Amino acid sequence: MTPDGDAPLGLRERKKRETRVALSRATIRLCVERGWENVTVEDIAAAANVSVRTFRNYFAGKAEAVAASHVERMLRIADELRARPAAEPLWDAVTAAVLAEFGAPGDQADQAVAESPHARRWRDGVRLMLAEPALQGEIVKANAAAQGELARAVAERTDGDAAHDVYPKLLAAVVSAASSVAVEHSLTAEPPTAVGPLLAEVLERLAMGLRAP
Template sequence: MPQEDDARTGLRERKKRATRVALSQATIRLCVQHGWDNVTVEDIAAAANVSVRTFRNYFSGKAEAIAAGHLERMLRIADELRARPADEPLWDSLARAVHTQFAPADAADGGPAHDQRWRDGLRLMLAEPALQGEVVKANAAAQDELAKAVAARTGTDEAHDLYPQLVAAVVSAGSAVAVEHCLRADSPAPLGPVLTEVFAQLTQGLPTP
């Protein structure tokens, strides 16, 4: 039956996506906690409770696995945007979609000491040269997917119209600026309020302070 085949295909894809997420999260967690050079693929596979072969089926190495986390988050933002009410202003929908996906990071706060250690480890990981190329590729794919969601929402063409690609790039850059701001703050700062400020300024057209 075609419907049953579609359901099975959908289930397989969801399982694959869940495995990718689990492997990416395990890679990020271990590299932040122990340092890039101190984490092996074997360590990641063990932490995610899969075989090394399974890891290799999804990712070529640590850098690709970490970058996949950014791509997955942006894919969920695109999904969230598609699910928002059609009559909601676009930038309100985008702000809420971004907050929905970044909220777990705020909810997981483990106190100032934990935050500081995590921030220091995250900064070191993100500065790793081996990661830069993969992040660029993931960001390009993420912006393309978000542009499709923006185009569907606004009745534009993501392949030919400037608007959806521009919005996707601005959302990506604004989110990255918020994260970077929090990582470089003198004391641990929750991401949520910074994202609120970022999107408030974007919605207003970035007025001169």
């Protein structure tokens, strides 16, 4: 324990975050593999090796658990952005943080994986899952939370105020939109395309007109 007592709280929060991630991933995997209607909370709890009560402590239902992955991904991007060198230009730092999470542009081997039968089945399952009406509202809420977290990280790098300044909010919204476009295109493109190269292309196009303050 540190003198100010912060370490135990940090450990608890980290373990809670890990549990949220495990539950969210288990929910997504089962829903993609079995179909939305064929997965129960009991199935998810068993897959994550926790009790149903534990699942309920974190999520109200499957939709919230699935959407939580988007928030967690943006938390990791925000963490990576905070860890980037202070002297690095903002957009370069943002791009590196995003691609570290989604995957940087790959080689032909990455594309081969994207075109494999297993990847195609997974892609089709994700597309069906995301079309579930029950998921739409949760995705909207998750997106708002994700953008807020990234805006705070941007504000720290620009000495701004995430609550009152426009730029951190704008940049966070742009990154969120770019990610959504790349993911959606990756799920529908023919032939299949890995999300990393798509997102790198989108961010590069944005870099031409989005200047840091």
